[in-house]
Amino acid sequence: MRTVLLFLALIGLAGCEESVEQTDRMDAVTFFTGDPAVDGCGWLLITEQDTLSPVNLDSEFHEDSLKVRIRYKKLSDSVFCAWRKTGYKSVELTDIVRN
Numbered sequence: 001m002r003t004v005l006l007f008l009a010l011i012g013l014a015g016c017e018e019s020v021e022q023t024d025r026m027d028a029v030t031f032f033t034g035d036p037a038v039d040g041c042g043w044l045l046i047t048e049q050d051t052l053s054p055v056n057l058d059s060e061f062h063e064d065s066l067k068v069r070i071r072y073k074k075l076s077d078s079v080f081c082a083w084r085k086t087g088y089k090s091v092e093l094t095d096i097v098r099n
Helices: 002-014
Strands: 026-032 043-046 051-054 067-079 088-098
Antiparallel strands (some): 026 043, 026 067, 043 051
């Protein structure tokens, strides 16, 4: 009986893991697209590969064309704003520094 309970507990804990992965540190540039209340997309981060919508960009980095190095976790949703049909990938920043 103990073995069965232990097994079930381990399965439950394994199901709690997040399926997002963290990226390696990469270069990015901050870009303000305008207030979302008036069809802007807010603050974005532009990398060599993609344009990202950070959910937690600290106001210290609210400077247009600021070069930064970031590390982030991919989130499951995208931000759809203004005229964008495909949306920008939402990310949670885990590390950001001025470059």
